[in-house]
Amino acid sequence: xxxxxxxxxxxxxxxxxxxxxxxxxxxxxxxxxxxxxxxxxxxxxxxxxxxxxxxxxxxxxxxxxxxxxxxxxxxxxxxxxxxxxxxxxxxxxxxxxxxxxxxxxxxxxxxxxxxxxxxxxxxxxxxxxxxxxxxxxxxxxxxxxxxxxxxxxxxxxxxxxxxxxxxxxxxxxxxxxxxxxxxxxxxxxxxxxxxxxxxxxxxxxxxxxxxxxxxxxxxxxxxxxxxxxxxxxxxxxxxxxxxxxxxxxxxxxxxxxxxxxxxxxxxxxxxxxxxxxxxxxxxxxxxxxxxxxxxxxxxxxxxxxxxxxxxxxxxxxxxxxxxxxxxxxxxxxxxxxxxxxxxxxxxxxx
Ligand code: SAH
Ligand code: SF4
Numbered sequence: 001x002x003x004x005x006x007x008x009x010x011x012x013x014x015x016x017x018x019x020x021x022x023x024x025x026x027x028x029x030x031x032x033x034x035x036x037x038x039x040x041x042x043x044x045x046x047x048x049x050x051x052x053x054x055x056x057x058x059x060x061x062x063x064x065x066x067x068x069x070x071x072x073x074x075x076x077x078x079x080x081x082x083x084x085x086x087x088x089x090x091x092x093x094x095x096x097x098x099x100x101x102x103x104x105x106x107x108x109x110x111x112x113x114x115x116x117x118x119x120x121x122x123x124x125x126x127x128x129x130x131x132x133x134x135x136x137x138x139x140x141x142x143x144x145x146x147x148x149x150x151x152x153x154x155x156x157x158x159x160x161x162x163x164x165x166x167x168x169x170x171x172x173x174x175x176x177x178x179x180x181x182x183x184x185x186x187x188x189x190x191x192x193x194x195x196x197x198x199x200x201x202x203x204x205x206x207x208x209x210x211x212x213x214x215x216x217x218x219x220x221x222x223x224x225x226x227x228x229x230x231x232x233x234x235x236x237x238x239x240x241x242x243x244x245x246x247x248x249x250x251x252x253x254x255x256x257x258x259x260x261x262x263x264x265x266x267x268x269x270x271x272x273x274x275x276x277x278x279x280x281x282x283x284x285x286x287x288x289x290x291x292x293x294x295x296x297x298x299x300x301x302x303x304x305x306x307x308x309x310x311x312x313x314x315x316x317x318x319x320x321x322x323x324x325x326x327x328x329x330x331x332x333x334x335x336x337x338x339x340x341x342x343x344x345x346x347x348x349x350x
Contacts, residue, residue, distance in 0.1 A: 003062045007035055007140065008133025010170070011179050021056035023049075029179060036136075036180030039143050041065055064137050068145060083141055085110075085134055089127060091158055093138045095146050103152040104142040106135055108168050109159025114193050116216075116227045118259055120293045121158045130159070132170035139175060153183060156191045156212070162198035169207055176208045185209055189255060196233040199241045203248045212255035212286075213242055217265045218273035226261070239277055246282055254283045260306060261290050262299040271312035284319045 009017065014028035030048045034040050041063040043054065066083035069090060073079045077097040082090050091107040112119070113126035142150050153175060155161040161168045168190065175183045185208035192199065193214050202211065215238070217223035223230035233241075242254055256278060260266045278285070287310060290300045301309075306322060313320045 003060055005064050005131070005133035006031065006057070006061050007041075007063050007136045008131055008170070008174070010173055011177055017056075017061070018053060021053045023053035023056070027053055032177070032179045035063065036174070036177070037182070039140050041140075064133050065144075066134070066137050066141055068141060071145070079146065081141060081145060083138060085130070091130065091134075091138070093142055093157060095142055095150070101151040102142075102146060102148050103154060104139065104150045105154050105157045106138050107157030107159055108135060108155055108161040108164050108171075112159045113163060114160045114227070114229050116193065116214075116229075118216075118226055118261060118290060118296070118298050120296075126159075126163075129164040129167055132167045132174060135167070135171040136174050136181075139181065152187045152189070154189045154191065154212075155209075156189070160193055160195065161190050162192045162195040162202075165198050165201060169205060172207055172209045191255070191257065193227055193229050194233050194238045194241075195229070196237055196241050199245060203245055206249075210252065210255065211242075211245055212257055213238065214257045214259070215274075215277070216257065216259045218270045218277060222265055226264070235277070239281075242283075243281065252282070254281070255286055256281075256283050257286045257288060259288045259290055260301050260309065262301040262305070264298065266301045266305050266309055268308060268312060271309045275313060275316040275318065278318060284321060285313055287320060287322045289322070 004017070006014075011028055011032055014031050015025045018025050018027045027049055030046050031043075034043075034046045043049070043057055043063075049057075064086065066085060068081050069084045070082040071079060079095040081093050081095070083093060084090050089110045091110055093107060094105040096103045096105065107130065109129050110127035111124050112121045115122045115125075139150065139153065155168065172188060172190070175181045175188060176185050188209040189212050190202070190207070190209050191212035191214060199211070214227070215223075215235075216227060217230075217235070220230060220234045223235055230238075242256075246252060246254060258265075258274065274285070287306060289306050290298050292298065292300055310320050310322055
C-alpha cells in the first residue's frame, strides 16, 4: 500500500487525516507545528498525539526527507546541494546568502521541457515533475543543512514551475500556511518563462506568491530564437498578461528577468525597447549577465555593456538590479543547475 507523504499535505488535508484516524482536528495543529514549523520529522516526539492517531500515522503515512548526496560551497557562502528523490532522481537546490538573509532556490522539475537555448537545464530535456512533498522536502533539507532560517524562496531552480502547476500551487500553499512554515507570500517568488494560460490561472487561484517573468528579449525575432515558448506566447501577449496580473492582484510588483547575451540582446536599442515594453508597469528589472557553460554558443557581455544597458533603464526611472552571479565557481549560479548524473547521461547520448 502506498503511504501518504505528510510533508505534502496542507493543514486542511491534515485535519481530514485526523478525521480518518478518529482523532480530534486539533492534532492537525500539532502535526503542522512539529513537521513544518520545527522541521522535526519525529512523530514520536509530539507528546500530545493520541495513540489512535499515532498508530494510524505509522501505518498509513511517512515523512520524506531527501538524502543530500553532494554539497558544494562557494567563497561567497552560496551552497549547492544535490538531493536524491525516492526514485533515485537528483535535483539541486541552492542556498544564497545576501545581506545576512538566506534565500533558497527551489527546483520544480527534474530537467525542463521549455528548451531555452541559453539554459543549461534545458540541454537534458524533462525527466519528470517534482511533487509538492518533494519541493517541501527541499526546504526541509535547506533549513537542516544550513542550520538557519531560510527567509526567501525562489522557484528559479531546475524546471518551469508553471508546467507543473498543480504541484507547485500546492507547494506554495504549504510553505505560506501561517500555521506551518509561514513564509510571507511576499517572500516566495515563482519565475516563469511566460506560460500565459497558467499565469491567468495564478490570478484566478490567487496564488499567494510573487511573479517573476523571464522576458530576456525585446523583439519576437530574438525571443523566438532564444526561447521557443515565444512562438506560442509572443511578447505582446506576455506583457498584456503581466499587466492583467498586476491589475488583478493590486499593486503587486512583478520581477522582470532579463538574461544578457553578448551581441544578442544587450544593445542600447534593446534597453530603449525594454523601457517601452515596461512603460507604466510596476516592476523591478533583474539583469542577469549570462553565465557561460561548456558548449554554449553565447557569451557574457562586458561590464561596460551591462552598465550602459542599466543606465538607460535607470534614466527611464526603472528599478534595476544587476544580479551578481553568486556561486559561479560551483556552477550554482542562475540557470546552471544540472546534476552531474544528468550531465553524464547527456554527454553519453550526445
Ligand atoms: N524556468 C523558469 C525558472 C528557472 S530559470 C524561468 O525560466 O523563468 C531562472 C532564471 O535563470 C530565468 O530568468 C532564466 O532566464 C535564467 N537563466 C537561465 N540560464 C541562464 C544562464 N545561463 N545565465 C543567466 N541566467 C540564466
Ligand atoms: Fe526551462 Fe527556465 Fe531554463 Fe527556459 S530558462 S529552459 S524555462 S529552466
